[in-house]
Amino acid sequence: MLGRTLREVSVALKQGQITPTELCRKCLSLIQKTKFLNAYITVSEEVALKQAEESEKRYKQGQSLGILDGIPVAVKDNFSTSGIQTTCASNMLKGYIPPFNATVVQKLLDQGALLMGKTNLDEFAMGSGSTDGAFGPVKNPWSYSKQYQEQRRPQSNRKREGTDWLIAGGSSGGSAAAVSAFTCFAALGSDTGGSTRNPAAHCGLVGFKPSYGLVSRHGLIPLVNSMDVPGILTRCVDDTAIVLGVLAGHDPKDSTTVQDPVKPFTVPSLSDVSKLCIGIPKEYLVPELSSEVRSLWSKAADLFESAGAKVIEVSLPHTSYSIVCYHVLCTAEVASNMARFDGLEYGHRCDVNMSTEAMYAATRREGFNDVVRGRILSGNFFLLKENYENYFIKAQKVRRLIANDFVNVFNSGVDILLTPTTLSEAVPFLEFIKEDNRTRSAQDDIFTQAVNMAGLPAVSMPAALSTQGLPIGLQFIGHAFCDQKLLTVAKWFEKQVQFPVLQLQGLMDDCSSVFENETLPSVSVKQ
Template identity: 60%
Template sequence: MLGMSIREVSQALRDGRVSATELCRKCINQIQRTLYLNAFITITEETAMEQAQRTDNRLRTGKPLGYVPPFNATVVQKLLDQGAVLVGKTNLDEFAMGAGSTDGVFGPVRNPWSYTSLYREQSTEDPDSDWAITGGSSGGSAAAVASLSSFLALGSDTGGSTRNPGSLCGVVALKPTYSLLSRHGLIPLVNSMDVPGIMTRSVHDAATVLRILQGRDERDSTTVQAPSTPPSLPEHFDIRDICVGIPKEYHAPGLSKDTLAQWSRVADMFEQAGARVQEVSLPHTQHSIVCYHVLCCCEVASNMACFDGLEYGHCSKVDSSTDAMYATTRHEGFNSVVRRRILSGNYFLLKSNYKRYFVKAQQMRRLIAEDFKNVFRSGIDVLLTPTTLSDAARYSDFIQEDNQTRSAQEDVFTQPVNMAGLPAVTVPTALSHRGLPIGLQLIGQTLQDWKLLTVAQWMEQKVNFPIIHLHGESNERELNRSVSQKTRASNKYIHNLNKE
């Protein structure tokens, strides 16, 4: 049941073959069985069962739910209005700043594929130290979907934060066109690039969720009216009408042999099926990492300014002076990754540096966006690229490098899309020789998300990605016990906050 798609399980609910409460209980049980992944920081079991009961009542009576919480992000509210059940809040890097979901206050998230027999056969070290990362920053969401604990999850995508973990965890991750989904309720990282991302186990499911979430929102002035689309993705699609571009600049240093092999295999697959496949050039890609870093830090410095201990956020007990209180509050309230970006952003925005860094970065961003426009004007329908340089790194190896370096490396293929505001989706294609997922990215034209997903579904049907089978529960009980203690602590902390 948990391995079904959203479409299949929705039909089962309508047919009465399963109840919402029964399905919710299965998801909650699966979360409990996979606590060792550290994907969830809060399990809303009581709320989930209440919502599931209301869904059962609605299915029996045919009446809408009518449930309106005090405040929800628009994308969350739209899902609840359609009968979705919230099973929990997932783990992520602090303020979504990270590339591995290893820098959160609730500890790192573990990749579910680290607990498959195939990965374990390749591993020679202790299972408790040899697990792979999920990618970031929305790693908890990706792990929840990949481990069959939920049918869909949301994240935020500023430079690849849903596509990166989607690729490493073997799930579909969609970054819609900027402005197609409301950002109301999303804590801002980079206002001009942030997009709510969708994670599911199939492209069709991602399209289903997109239809629910897209469209104008009076609480977000950047949103636009969603274009008219068919009721669902076509089951059969003639790929011969499509031209696929292969950006030559994406043959980046550090690209693994496994990823390169899958990129070539899928490109050949398109060509053999009759699609036109041609090499294209995005000449300013080489400058995108530096450009993104400057713009990201500048907007982070601006957005994080409100967390000063007086208006919002943690407040230090140090009160010797206002400056001392501010300094101590922000040191205690932010980890080193967030503090580094704030400091860098303030430096770039100094009057003496503003034109040298921020203005030049904005100019380069325009050139990067023009590169994409020129390629699409030439007749290209979609671009096929890697999503990440390689499969998921081992946690013990990943933490050896600083976060800035890791983020620059892991987002090399994804962050140009955010700077251009384009839609992109990562689709799992195969397992590496280590037994870990490899995903490839398709990039589409502005507001042509449906066309992008149509091509992605065709690709998904051809690659035949395997279903996850988690390893036995040896070594998992101890891990669950440790993570469960953290979960209970976080639940108590959030409960006390709500009481206040």
């Protein structure tokens, strides 16, 4: 049951094959069995069980709220949840309990979804590996897949070093790990420069970033207001479309959302792609791209071409400036957004027996990690009066050029852009942390962050397994507010490649031997 799609489970619930409470308990059990992944910061067990009981009553009375009624979901821990701790994986907000739900969370709950818990991330979503949070790193479920184990070591040698595991990607790595390990059927992430698509690629999932303004940001604790969007992580395109249909639309609490009513999202099965024009950006063929990803990218283009689609090389000439531009704009907005965490109203506060200025400094030093403090310092430097024109204003101008590159390509007749999502498959933790956070993020966001600066929809699709048995994702980019068309093409691609399901089942029965040297992180449970 846990490996089925949202629609299949919804049908099973309606037909009484399983009850919401039984389904909820199965997911809670698996959360505990896979706690070594550190996917969750807070498990809302009692909340979820209460929601399941209410859902069960509705089903018995024939009053189901819809397709999500009784479906377990998870939410990244930078979305506000009423009565449930929201930390952003930071000591600054450890113990903070919001008085309201983020709009996207409320929409899920209004449809009867069961909130299993809040998922782990890089602190304040600043990172690309989910390794820099206050609650420890997230482990990629594929580290423990049968495919990867067979490639990495003989069956006779099951012991492993405690750090011999793969990153989940970031910053929404907890949400990706939660879905990939079958502890929920869908999860919310946030996407500022690729933070949903990156972990989706590493964990073999569909990771969708909607057009900016299609989904409300109200209650999403901001990183970069002008680029942040709620993202969706699922195991198939149809599930993504179902969740998007619930979340999309105008929100009076968010002035950046679309004003016009949003039509229901349906993703038809596309049988003929001969009228499509697929663009391949030549600037994305960078030297750092692994040979396996490069080969898979080429094969995907050939797949479309052999099916009758027109595949052409296109140019996004300002791509080489996008990482630097993104860094300036990101840190500038971070500096502004993080100013609210001063120890006065909510969150961490240091010893108050000192001057106000000293209390500010000490609170922020204790509450933020080095990554967050570094971005705040960089952003404040760029925003200094003597630097503002040379850095922030120029970056805004470059951002416009980058956005115009996409507009020009789509106006030339291209329907969808096909690119890699990441430079390579997921890498081992010890290899990942050799580089500092800023360098890692610049490398990992190379194919994804320009989309956020342009406000376009994009989706990472699991395309194939590498020679090591690990997922490789490819990215599809669409024109602004053509999200439905983008998902329709992605669904066609999904059907062609038939990506395999992660084989974790059975492995859980002998966790003690496989994870003998693993340090199992504690998981807090909301009572």
